[in-house]
Amino acid sequence: MNESLREVDGRNQLYMERRFAHPIEVVWRAITDPDRLAAWFPYRVEWELRVGAPIRFSAEGDEGTGVITELAPPHVIEYTWDNTVLRWELRPEGEGTLLVFTQAFGDRPSAASYAAGWETCLDFLTASLDGAPEPEVGDLAVAHERYVAQFGLDRGYSTHLPDGRWAVRFERQLTRPADQVWAALTGGVEPVVGGPAPAPATTPEFADGQVTEVEPGRQLTYEWQTAERIAGQVRYELEEGTGQGPRLVVTQTGPQDLDATEAALKIWRDKVEAFAGEVAAQAP
Incomplete structure (x- = not known):
């Protein structure tokens, strides 16, 4: 996994990579099929896969909305979620797949929270694809503090x-x-x-x-x-x-x-x- 925090077009961008030993079509279904998303994504997702389609995110009484802004199966899906933009790009690597994930947002101090949360989600995605037991969820504070130092979020x-x-x-x-x-x-x-x-x-x-x-x-x-x-x-x-x-x-x-x-x-x-x-x- 490769994580970094960048500035792109005046917004903060969280960048993560992860490699999977599965064909791109398998990974694509895991990141776009609502039933498969439920195994690792933090919210329940309701959508129709077309550009411009509205999205509803829901979890334990909390809700959010978004819109699909880019779609190129089985390579790219990009959508908004409230005030952020999530982009999932899949690239074939031999018999496996490279996932490049980015999240664009305005509030820089949020970056460590986002990174710690997505790290856990991607661990669950890996386990789901591999047919392995769900990983144990540790104290997110540990990952959060690591990302604060890595991204320089301790500076005034x-x-x-x-x-x-x-x-x-x-x-x-x-x-x-x-x-x-x-x-x-x-x-x-x-x-x-x-x-x-x-x-x-x-x-x-x-x-x-x-x-x-x-x-x-x-x-x-x-x-x-x-x-x-x-x-x-x-x-x-x-x-x-x-x-x-x-x-x-x-x-x-x-x-x-x-x-x-x-x-x-x-x-x-x-x-x-x-x-x-x-x-x-x-x-x-």
Whole structure:
């Protein structure tokens, strides 16, 4: 299997390959016949195989829609699924088949969740084609964290705000439920406005001050300071994410005359990754 994350025409593209010891016609049926798809695809699929045909995806009360955008049996099927585009291309290799799968999407931090999920699905596809028992499904958090590192999804970015202040920002998809993440962030003690920032949310390189905003389970903001003054804010937000947990967004702002962006990018990268690792290591 070969996985990579690329940028194509302004969108993120997840790229995966897998080889099968089966003729292309057999693999084509496995990726287009709804009854065969049920053995490995994450949702039940209802469609008519023609370009422009609508698609309905359903699983345990969750539904999605799409449209077939390209069809060239038994080589290519491409379709939309909500805001993403999935493309399955089959190429003969001797007596076997090479599958090239791509998924195009806009939200880059989602890439690790998508890759971990499709890795599992393709394992089930392989077992289905080979007539083998279904593989055991491990903790997806392990694969997710591997893809975060492989795709460079642990990196933040810096910007300068209209008022001259600087800001650094990290978006990190997590793999445990939001209430579990919030408890880890606060140390199990709910912060209050005017009180101290919870230790798990702070870093010694930037001295923390008072909490200025709290929305339990969703948002925490506190001041950071130098020896002379309050310098800016650190803000944690838990937003709706992809996969099995929320999206953690960490932002730090600072004054124009104290540009610490380079240091902040390294410090918060280490902090966010250590926190994400601790959360991922917890039982779901």
